[in-house]
Amino acid sequence: MVNLMRKFAKRVGRPGTQIWRGEDMISSLPDHLLYLILRFLTTEEAVWTSVLSSRWRHLWKWVPSLELDTSDFPDERTCAGFIDKFLNFQSESYLREFKLRIDQANCRSDVSLYEPCLGVMIKKPNIRHFQVESDLLEHWCTNEIPLTLSACEALVCLKLHFVRLNDFESLSLPCLKIMYLEDVFFPSDAAVETLISCSPVLEDLKISLNGDDVVVVLRVYSQSLKSFTLKRKDPVNAINGAHTVLVDTPRLEYMSLIDYQFKSFKIISMSDSVKIDLDVNFDLMRDNLSERDIIYNLLNNFSGVRDMTISWTTLEFIYRFQDMNPLPKFHDLTRLRVTMSSNASLEVLPIVLESCPKLKHFHCTLELVHDYSVAVITRLSRVLPRCLVFSLESVEMESPITEKATELKLVRYFLENSATLKKLVLRLNHESTGEKHEPSVLKHLIESPRRSSLCQFEVLAVPPNPEPWWIYVKPQRF
Structure with a gap:
């Protein structure tokens, strides 16, 4: 040494x-x-190194990343002044990454003070990662952070939360690949379309519109986009009502719709191998006939997909209106994941399977939903869906242990009727109800006859949550 x-x-x-x-x-x-x-230190830790010696006094200012939290400053003016001084020092533009978290716990926060320095920051020629987010307690006492976008030649990742975008005349984002916009207020429909179209290599786009947005027609036109998530904050309380969504993304591989409402949703183009995740929430107290047509037309957009996930929120709407407008056929669907109410599962399951004639892999999560409007069915339909006889190869089911043993009825349904089944896994979660099946019941189920001689059947326990319920985990944006 x-x-x-x-x-x-x-x-x-x-x-x-x-x-x-x-x-x-x-x-x-x-x-x-x-x-x-x-670079391995936080900005706060890097600043503290300036007291080590004269050799270290200004070194932290040349670090290519700046990450700030306004709660570390006495007020907004001090924080904005710190950013200004940092920008003046870095005249040669070494900065590559900028992250700012604005604490609006105080309803009197003046976020407009950040507009000038943020405008200068995002124009830095070498900035590649730009992120601004607001820590909100209540929307009614917070202000949107104003920001003006312009030509950002090196920007690769843009993440904005609770930001109000100003009008822009020209915009160029030639290197942008990741764009996350949560609760971002757009000045117009054209602003959204321009923001997407001026990003020729964009691959990952996530948009969460606020209930107060002014967007009427949301156009997502991109030749490079691979992943698209669309969410709307407080959709039921949106003051401007539902709007139209147009999607033209020929290379899209994944699409997720969350808590969204619209009067029209049209897909012009997307990849044949796209994966769809639907968690669409509709207000059933309004015009039921109109909403029934909207959800039916939405599902028709995905009639040719091969991989899809559907939440109980969406399935419940389909279930309530299936007599008037049955679920469309998904002729190419081979992999399906669903979440459904345990009470309604005996009736909903055959409806879902019947709509997927070529289904091979099925994953079902049962939930205890106390909905008295859902009819409780005690027996499954004797009319077997086509996939159950000709194509289904694997089934994985996760369920709480219910008083009526609904999960066991579903298992018998698959074992006794699926001619092509190769594997069935039942994951039981007894922690949610405190109930347990008698070992003899499970043993009898495992030894019961199966229509498919190749079928392997496993019963597994859902592992307990390693973290106590009282530990708070800060939710990630999107």
Whole structure:
């Protein structure tokens, strides 16, 4: 070790005794290595290194990333002033990454003070990652953060939360690949379309519109987009009502719709291998006939997909109106994941399977939903869906242990009727109800006859949650 220290001393041109007796070795490293070390620290930690010695006083200012939380400053004016001073110091634009979290716990926060410095920051020629988010307690006492976008030649990742975008005349984002916009207020329909179309290499887009947005027609036109998530905040309380969505994304591989309401949803183009995740919430107290047509037309957009996930929120609507407008056929669907109410599962399951004549892989999660409007069916339909006889290969079911043993009835349904089934897995969660099946009941089920001689049947326990319920985990954006 001593020999290594001496060799290092010779390299930096310093006597070994000087390094050992009064000066730390790290301070003797060249600047570019010190910058690399500081990159592993938070901005707050990097700033604290300035008190080590005169050698470290200004080193943190050359670190290519700046991450700030306004709660670390006495007020907004001080934080905005700090950003201004940092920008003035970095005149040569070493900055690559900028993250700002604005604490609006105080209803009197003046977020407009950040507009000038944020406008300068995003124009930095080498900035690649730009993120601004607001920590909200109540929407009614918070203000949107104003921001003006312009040409950002190097920007690769843009993440904005509770930001109000100003009008822009020209915009260029030639390198942007990731764009997350949560509760972002757009000035017009054209602004959304321009923001997407001026990003020729965009691959991952997530939009969560606020209930107060003014967008009437949301156009998502992109030749490069691969993943698209669309969400709407407080859809039932949206003051401008539902609107139209148009999607033209020939390379799209994944689409997710969450808590969304619209009067029209049309897909012009998307990839044949796209995966769809539907968690669409409709207000059943309004015009039922109109909403029935909307959800039916929405599902028709996905009649050719091969992989789909449907929540109980969406399935419940389909279930209530299936007599008037049955579920469309998904002729190419081979993999399906659903969540459904345990009370309604005996009736809903055959309806779902009948709509997927070529289904091979099925995953079902049962939930205890106390909905008295759902009719309780005690027996499954004797009319077997086509996939159950000709194509279904694997079934995985996760369920709480119910008083009526609904989960066991569903297992018998698959074992006794599926001619092509190769594997069936039942995951039981007894923690949610405190109930347990008698071992003899499960043993009898495992030994029961099966229509498919190749079928393997497993009963597994859902592993307990490793974290206590009282531990708060901050939710991630999107």
